[in-house]
Amino acid sequence: MESPELVKINDDMIKKVLVPRKNSSRKGDNGIVLVVGGSSIYHGAPVLASIAALRSGTDLVYTAVPSVNVESTRSYSPNLIVIPLVDQRLTMGSAARLIKSLPKKVDVATIGMGMSIAKKEALLSLVEKLLQNGSKLVLDASALIPEILPKIKGSNCIITPHGGEYMRIFETELKNYNNSNSENEQIWDVFKNAKKYGITIILKGWKNIISDGKLTTVIERTTPAMTVGGTGDVLAGLVAGFYSKLDSFEASCTAVYLNGLAGIIAYQKSGLHIVASDLLDNLPEALKKFDQIENN
Numbered sequence: 001m002e003s004p005e006l007v008k009i010n011d012d013m014i015k016k017v018l019v020p021r022k023n024s025s026r027k028g029d030n031g032i033v034l035v036v037g038g039s040s041i042y043h044g045a046p047v048l049a050s051i052a053a054l055r056s057g058t059d060l061v062y063t064a065v066p067s068v069n070v071e072s073t074r075s076y077s078p079n080l081i082v083i084p085l086v087d088q089r090l091t092m093g094s095a096a097r098l099i100k101s102l103p104k105k106v107d108v109a110t111i112g113m114g115m116s117i118a119k120k121e122a123l124l125s126l127v128e129k130l131l132q133n134g135s136k137l138v139l140d141a142s143a144l145i146p147e148i149l150p151k152i153k154g155s156n157c158i159i160t161p162h163g164g165e166y167m168r169i170f171e172t173e174l175k176n177y178n179n180s181n182s183e184n185e186q187i188w189d190v191f192k193n194a195k196k197y198g199i200t201i202i203l204k205g206w207k208n209i210i211s212d213g214k215l216t217t218v219i220e221r222t223t224p225a226m227t228v229g230g231t232g233d234v235l236a237g238l239v240a241g242f243y244s245k246l247d248s249f250e251a252s253c254t255a256v257y258l259n260g261l262a263g264i265i266a267y268q269k270s271g272l273h274i275v276a277s278d279l280l281d282n283l284p285e286a287l288k289k290f291d292q293i294e295n296n
Contacts, residue, residue, distance in 0.1 A: 004191045004216040009253050011289075017250045020292035021057065031058040031244030034102065034109040034135070035237065036126070037142075038065035038073070040088060042114025045141070047076050048230050048276050049113050049237030054079055055283040056241025056255075062106065064098050066116075089118040095126040099133070108136045110240035112143030113233045120147050127151050136243055140236040144169040154198035156212075156248045160236050162204045183207065183218075191216050200248035202239070204232060208256050212249040219253070222260040223267040230276025235259045238283075261286035 007013075021030060033053045037046035043065070050063040064083040065073050074082050083101055087094040109130050117123050123143055128151055130137060137157040139148065144165045152159075159169070167174050170193055174186065187209055194201045195213030203209040206221045238255035246254060265285055266278040 007217045019245045020294035022294045032060045033240045034062045034106040036064045036111040037113035037115040038069045039116035043069045045114030045233040048233040052234040052237030053241040058241040089116040090122045091118045092122045095122045107244040108240045110138035112141040115142040138240045158200045160202045219256045222264040225267045225272045226263045234279045
């Protein structure tokens with residue numbers, strides 16, 4: 001079976017879709033993002049995602065982490081607004097309290113990076129409440145379970161699985177990326193599931209396959225240095241930041257493309273020895289050539 005026709009992603013496309021920042025804009029006009037994640041082991045994941053969302057141009061980012069992580073998260077950067085989760089793992093109680101404690105309505109919530117979940121019902125409840133409140137969603141890592149699909153069906157939610165997570169959430173087999181003969185089948189599978197569930201999928205790998213069930217693209221990884229842990233967390237934050245201003249397909253393509261540009265800049269400076277926070281440091285350089293200001 002033939003794969004869908006692919007859209008080409010380049011600098012011109014990114015420049016075209018990125019929304020100019022209005023000279024008269026105020027705090028909050030350029031996006032409000034919620035990041036929910038972290039655990040006693042993976043304290044850094046939501047931090048990377050939160051800083052990435054800020055680097056995308058988002059005005060406000062709220063970072064919800066277990067209480068055990070609050071001090072380390074706050075100490076990383078004064079730019080983070082940290083909301084403590086009352087339990088060490090995501091529970092029904094902590095999910096409900098989080099919704100009540102949000103100072104503002106969030107445009108986009110990204111959930112799952114490094115997160116420990118006590119019961120899947122807690123995740124399902126959090127997702128349902130955020131959707132009811134009008135927030136758009138980006139789901140990553142621990143949030144990618146089969147039970148979530150009925151909740152997000154038709155919501156234009158963005159999911160960001162690697163191969164293993166893709167197989168878990170869709171309960172399917174996925175042929176290895178190293179087999180070039182299976183690439184078209186992978187593209188078709190991503191397209192089919194995106195269309196079936198009314199979501200946008202970013203299947204991460206050395207070739208990132210992105211589809212919203214209508215448009216599809218493949219963006220190659222810029223450097224193998226980006227296999228280092230945490231680069232996916234940075235991507236999830238970028239996706240959320242751009243999704244506050246763009247549609248789901250545009251946000252996904254823009255985030256993957258610019259994450260790759262930051263990666264290649266970091267590689268040019270440090271070779272195959274970069275860490276995920278190097279992407280955060282180099283995002284401004286990757287992004288600034290696309291900056292636009294609208295006078296009004």
